[in-house]
Amino acid sequence: MIKRMTAAGILALAMGSASMPAFASGWPVFDAANFLKNTLTAAQALKTEVYENTNIAYQYKMMLNQLTQATGLDPAALAEQANVIKADISKLEEYGQTLQSLYGGISESADFLARVQSLVVVSGKTPEQWFQDQRTLIGNGDKAAKQLFSIARKIAGNNQSLAKRRAKIQEDMTLSPTAQATAEATNHMLDVLASQNSDVLQLMSAKAQSDATKDQRALAADTEATNVTQQIQRDQEAQLNKLRQTVFKN
Template sequence: MRRVLFFYGVVVISFSAVPARAQWAVFDSANFGQNVLQAARALQQIDNQITSLANQAQMLVNQAKNLAMLPLSTLSTLQSTISQTTALLAQAQNIAYSVTSVEQQYQQAYTSISSSMSDSALFSQAQTRWQNAVGGFEDALKMQARAVGNIPSDSSAMTQLVSASQSSAGALQAAQAGNQLLALQSRQLSDVVAVLSSNGRAQDLDRAREAAAEAEGQAQYEHFAQHDAYVPGAVSVFNDGN
């Protein structure tokens, strides 16, 4: 404490010591509890954000799997097999698998038989029809052999595709495996159609040959009937003078 005194006209300033008070820290439990709650809420929000980011990351991973391409493709093998079958059909003997070819050759060899034709012409047409029938059966046998020969490769492709479908990482891979299995079935159906067509062609050519043979026999009979009938006459065997 400071004091001001006047002593004989002189200002005297004196100081007296004041005892200092002790300083004690005060703990506010309510404020501390509030801070702890706020920190806990902040940690919970951070944990929620981490969980959300993890879920989003997993979703992206799943989307990437669903968009992953199937590493297996049997398309080239299927196309090669179909090309071989198509080439074999194109090698059909005599009467090809063509509407125009069937119309022209069928009319020439099967429906143009008449009694006015010579024996050599009738024989030539019969020879053509026989060759067509034999060629048709040969073509059918070749096609059957081709279809049977495709079975091992089809079995291998089916095994690979089923395994790929079962172990697919995502929806796209499973769908692609399923599509390739459908393509394999379609290729197998094309073999069935080719075999049925070749068999039907061979049978139809043989039936047409039989029908033409009947027409040929009728034409030969009419050709023979056009000649003058035999007229009997008297024949002298022994000399009446003897």
């Protein structure tokens, strides 16, 4: 119990120091160190949950073993209790498999971010310049850039679906207060990663850039059309006033 509380406390401190990426000119700023730190923290939190879940499942199996060896109990009540424990074990095992899959996905995210960071460093450019190059390459159909973007999109989508599955299983399980606190802390870190993964995809997406440019052009066209309409109305009003003055003089 003390170890679990300590782990939860450390994770809470880590979350407090985790900051969301800044924005400049409407685009996220790639902070590789911050991304990797949050990713590794989330991975460690999931690893802790896997360990805790394995211990809890083991305890349930021990309870089931003791129950099946008990004597002098009502057979119907014994069977009912055994079925309840078996159902709990099934949920814990399903939860454990989802946690392990999500841990693997987060580890892939860390590997991808490390790869992107190394590519930025090797290029000798700033992260903003490198992502601009990638957007241009993706727009021109470059295979390497498209593959890199495809990997990022696949990892982000997989992690998101696994996180939703994890949350769904949590709703059907009864967690201890300590385990619940740890799960909530992990959920927060997964939310941070979801936001940061979205930022990376936005930085690399040529479509996002083209959509933004299209929106700016549409806004400019609307503004120009509005100005023209207002000028026509002013001209019409001026002509009408001039006509009225002529009629009244006559």
